[in-house]
Amino acid sequence: xxxxxxxxxxxxxxxxxxxxxxxxxxxxxxxxxxxxxxxxxxxxxxxxxxxxxxxxxxxxxxxxxxxxxxxxxxxxxxxxxxxxxxxxxxxxxxxxxxxxxxxxxxxxxxxxxxxxxxxxxxxxxxxxxxxxxxxxxxxxxxxxxxxxxxxxxxxxxxxxxxxxxxxxxxxxxxxxxxxxxxxxxxxxxxxxxxxxxxxxxxxxxxxxxxxxxxxxxxxxxxxxxxxxxxxxxxxxxxxxxxxxxxxxxxxxxxxxxxxxxxxxxxxxxxxxxxxxxxxxxxxxxxxxxxxxxxxxxxxxxxxxxxxxxxxxxxxxxxxxxxxxxxxxxxxxxxxxxxxxxxxxxxxxxxxxxxxxxxxxxxxxxxxxxxxxxxxxxxxxxxxxxxxxxxxxxx
Ligand code: AMP
Numbered sequence: 010x011x012x013x014x015x016x017x018x019x020x021x022x023x024x025x026x027x028x029x030x031x032x033x034x035x036x037x038x039x040x041x042x043x044x045x046x047x048x049x050x051x052x053x054x055x056x057x058x059x060x061x062x063x064x065x066x067x068x069x070x071x072x073x074x075x076x077x078x079x080x081x082x083x084x085x086x087x088x089x090x091x092x093x094x095x096x097x098x099x100x101x102x103x104x105x106x107x108x109x110x111x112x113x114x115x116x117x118x119x120x121x122x123x124x125x126x127x128x129x130x131x132x133x134x135x136x137x138x139x140x141x142x143x144x145x146x147x148x149x150x151x152x153x154x155x156x157x158x159x160x161x162x163x164x165x166x167x168x169x170x171x172x173x174x175x176x177x178x179x180x181x182x183x184x185x186x187x188x189x190x191x192x193x194x195x196x197x198x199x200x201x202x203x204x205x206x207x208x209x210x211x212x213x214x215x216x217x218x219x220x221x222x223x224x225x226x227x228x229x230x231x232x233x234x235x236x237x238x239x240x241x242x243x244x245x246x247x248x249x250x251x252x253x254x255x256x257x258x259x260x261x262x263x264x265x266x267x268x269x270x271x272x273x274x275x276x277x278x279x280x281x282x283x284x285x286x287x288x289x290x291x292x293x294x295x296x297x298x299x300x301x302x303x304x305x306x307x308x309x310x311x312x313x314x315x316x317x318x319x320x321x322x323x324x325x326x327x328x329x330x331x332x333x334x335x336x337x338x339x340x341x342x343x344x345x346x347x348x349x350x351x352x353x354x355x356x357x358x359x360x361x362x363x364x365x366x367x368x369x370x371x372x373x374x375x376x377x378x379x380x381x382x383x384x385x386x387x388x389x390x391x392x393x394x395x396x397x398x399x400x401x402x403x
Contacts, residue, residue, distance in 0.1 A: 010399050011175040013051055013150050018060040020116055024146035025051060025177060026163050028155035028379060029066035029084045037083050041366070044155070045087055047379050051152045051177030052092070052119070059116035063146055064088075064096075065125055065163060067156065073129030085121045096121050102145060111145055131162045139166035152177025154184075155358065155380035157395035164395035174399055179379065184396065186376040187387040190355050195320035196222055201312075201343065203228030204326030204360065207251045209385070213325065214258050216390040223268045223319075225312050227304050227328035227339070231272050234259065235292055243277065243295040270315050274305030276329065276336055284335035303329025304339035313346050322347055325357035325388060327364045341368040348373030357384040 013023075027048040032040045039045075055062045071079040085098040097120040099107045111120060125131040130138025139162045143149075149171035151157070156164050157180070168174055176184075190198075200221040202210055207230040217224055226234060229246035236247050237255040262269040271292070277299040278287040289305045290296065304312070308328075316322065324347055331340035341364075347354055348370035356365050356374050359381025365371055378384040386393055 010396070010403055012181050013054060013175045013177050016148065016173060016175050018055060018058050018148055021060055021148050022063060022111075022114070022146040023055050023060040023148045023150060024063045024065065024142070025055060025150045026153045026167075027052075027064055027066045028153040029064075029081060030068050030155060031084065033083065037078075037080075039083055039087055041363075042087055042091075043362075043366075044379055045084060045091065047179050048152055048177070049091065051150065051179060052088075054178065055150075056092070056094075056117050056119060060148070061114040061116060062119045063111065063114070063122065064119065065122040065142070066153065067126040067131065067161075067163075068124045069126070071124060071126050073126065073132065075127045079124050079126070081121060081124050088119070088121065092119065094119065099123060103141060125161075125163050134160045134162050134166050136162075136166050136170070138162045139170055142167055143170055147173065149174040150177050151175075151395060151399060152179045153395075154180045154378070154383055156383070157380070157393040158383040158386040160394045165398055168395060168398045168402070174402055176396075176399060180396075182376075183378055183380065183384075186355050186378070187384065190321055190323050190353065191220060193321055193353060195353070197319055198321040198323075199223045199225065199316055199319040201225045201227065201316075201322065201324040201347070202326050203230070203328045203340075205229045205246065207233045207248050207255060210326065211251070211254055211258070212389040212391075213385055215261070216388065217323075218258070218261050218265050218267050219390075221267055223270065223315055224262065225270045225315055227272060227308075227312075227343070228326050229301075230326075231304075232301060234271055240292060241295065241297075242301065243297055244279075244300040245275075245295060246300065268315075270311065272301075272304040272308035272328075273311055274307040275301030276303035276305055276339070277301050278335070281330045281333050281336065284333060287335060302333070303336040309339060309342045309346075312343060316346055316350060319350055319352045322350060322352050322354045323357070323388065324354070325361055325385060327360055331360075331364045331367070337364075337367070340364045344368035344370040357381060357388065
């Protein structure tokens with residue numbers, strides 16, 4: 010795939026599909042602008058090379074309708090502050106007045122289109138919608154790693170019909186890091202997989218069995234594994250229908266010589282809301298009526314030992330209900346332990362990136378992905394449709 014610096018963009022209208030899907034509070038204030046900052050190298054490069062820069066993104070799930078709650082206006086404002094230059098906000102790129110504003114862009118100017126998901130065609134991968142967008146630019150650039158696992162118009166149909174198409178620096182970096190963890194020869198490779206559900210991580214676990222030397226399992230999915238081993242888990246989150254799949258993962262791990270580690274103790278309480286009444290119990294003793302909400306101190310120590318010789322670490326999914334203070338300790342400690350390692354440390358996006366940030370360990374990781382779903386797909390060993398379509402074009 011061509012990268013933006015390998016094509017001529019000077020004086021051209023350059024459409025850059027970014028991922029500005031940032032978290033906002035109820036007053037529309039951006040609470041974390043990491044995704045905006047991650048897109049800056051590509052945007053700044055386009056400005057410096059005198060392109061007419063047209064940015065586009067989605068935000069949240071407005072389901073094909075205009076909804077002020079999901080407007081990208083606050084992103085335009087923040088971007089203008091960061092770039093130190095005006096960012097023209099285009100509410101409706103189909104409206105003749107707005108179209109004229111886009112046509113009047115000068116070299117080095119920047120515009121941001123309103124949330125693409127306000128149009129039904131975006132999520133439907135509509136070619137008609139893509140054709141409308143295509144009228145706006147000469148060069149197409151995809152830098153939106155976070156949506157590359159989706160077949161949406163702005164990353165799929167539009168890429169398919171654009172004569173000149175490239176990727177941005179962020180997308181390039183994301184793909185390079187995930188490629189690196191699957192090709193680097195150093196060992197041991199330790200995968201740390203947590204989160205709420207086994208269902209979303211099963212393919213990831215099965216694929217990692219072909220690559221990892223050790224797999225640490227934390228979060229609620231540990232309970233499905235413990236049930237597969239015949240233990241009672243109280244009220245902990247268990248996916249009954251996947252107990253057999255958990256068995257299969259353990260069997261395959263045994264056959265392939267991959268070492269699998271489960272937590273050996275838990276911080277248990279009646280519910281995530283009950284922060285004061287918790288007890289710490291070995292996995293054999295999860296009290297009836299209680300649920301495991303975090304890994305306990307013995308598990309932290311075990312995982313510290315397991316990780317101590319790691320040369321490559323990939324981490325996806327928190328160890329417990331890290332959003333609640335009483336159950337965040339395990340995730341924080343794992344973030345610190347991974348952060349302190351002298352290894353290649355790659356963190357999947359979404360919740361895990363958030364947890365690493367909360368633990369103050371972001372600067373100690375080799376790479377923190379900006380895409381939760383997309384990074385999971387790569388860990389599953391799958392290709393990303395939006396990347397595939399660009400690869401086919403070359
Ligand atoms: P995922 O999106 O699958 O990575 O899951 C992230 C979510 O898993 C977070 O919101 C955590 O609160 C949740 N989680 C992690 N551990 C547990 C647990 N022991 N019980 C319930 N939820 C959990």
